[in-house]
Amino acid sequence: MRSTRATAAVERLKSRSGNPDYALMRTAAGLFCLMLGPAADPASRLSELLPLDEFVAFVNSFGPQIPRRVTKNDAAFEKQLVAKKPVE
Template sequence: MARTTKASNAVQRLKERSKGAAYSMVSMADGRFFLTRSDGTATPERLSEPMEIDAFVSFVNSLEKQAPKKVSKLDQAFEQKLQNAKK
């Protein structure tokens, strides 16, 4: 169950990054996944070969430009202190 959730969350983030494109994942009986995209035709386009979970999530994460991570001022100050301490 957690494996499928990890994969489906990656696909959901991809949909958000791509402004709602019709991406879907297909879970196979052997535990591998592949990605499809529908353009409104009867048959969705297959975008990948079946992959293990970690390879699938990495592939999905690489498809669209990821949003920059939000960093608070406190996080920035802490990172600066760490960098200064290393010098």
Template sequence: MAGARSTRASAAVDRLKRRTGVTSYSMARTGDGLFFLSEKPGAPPLCAPLELDEFVAFVNGLGPQEVKRISKHDVEFEKQLVRKKT
């Protein structure tokens, strides 16, 4: 279970690196399993140690956000959903 937790947290950091272009971000875990983020290994943490879900949300909120692409088909589908609700 701990491996999956680390994978999910490190995937969030990898996405942050891609969004920002800053490859030096570093994630670490405390002895009691909490996560924190630093700008580079050994640098002061950018957040207090957080539980996995809080850490992922914190990291996902940093930097520029990815814009989700919406196709014409998605737009039409959304319109149909709205019409069916009314």
């Protein structure tokens, strides 16, 4: 199993939070865990052991989020989607 997606998710978390102490732990069974600080301390685990897809989803939702950039065109398009009600 490739862990490139998991590593990239942790790197994004590091850049979003400004904290370089986040780390990734991978077990022999292919499960992943998010750690903070030294890996020897069991209290530093921030997540349970998760499979790859669940781990990436957890890390992406963890910590501060970057607000989505909305252009004028995006805002106008979203406004058009909501503007009309269906005719019965």
